[in-house]
């Protein structure tokens with residue numbers, strides 16, 4: 001729903017963040033008009049969706065093909081025991097939409113990438129590279145986060161502005177141990193999902209300069225130390241360099257659905 005500065009309900013609901021000079025009525029209007037796609041409604045996506053909706057993002061689309069399992073409940077805080085076996089995307093959209101009635105929440109398909117910003121809240125290299133390639137060739141900003149045990153990573157990739165995901169990680173490096181093998185604590189995933197929401201909100205209200213674009217942020221969630229690694233664009237990058245060979249979704253190995 002667009003932000004209406006004369007609506008007492010919205011003024012009260014967003015009052016605390018309207019006070020922030022980085023947001024204010026202009027930023028709130030941008031959030032209200034924004035369309036954000038969250039890919040993955042798991043440990044990262046659950047907090048990200050809630051904070052984006054709570055901040056007043058007008059249209060949220062959630063993509064996830066999994067169903068809720070009992071082992072998800074230690075970190076995927078939108079789900080309850082009665083949701084077991086049900087599609088995560090559907091439950092997440094219903095539950096967040098019911099709490100934050102100013103947001104439109106839909107369960108989306110992957111071809112729906114006409115977003116102002118996409119959040120990669122997936123948990124595997126295949127999905128991560130697919131999203132990084134699709135967003136770059138379509139010119140869509142991408143906020144990517146990952147968490148393995150107590151190690152978290154955050155990056156924002158802005159087409160035409162900063163380096164892309166493949167400048168840092170040219171090719172999938174084997175396979176990542178999943179949560180089932182490596183183990184995961186809910187609060188650790190929650191920190192990274194919240195940071196993703198924060199980064200998307202900062203981009204929507206403040207533009208590229210408000211983001212970590214050009215850097216990889218690495219958090220040790222056990223010692224709570226943070227490293228911000230500056231990484232320049234890679235001139236040999238297959239996705240965004242002058243000799244890039246990934247120019248459209250077909251090059252990236254993605255079938256475009258009409």
Ligand SMILES: [Zn+2]
Nearest residue numbers: 164167237240
């Ligand atoms: Zn690149």
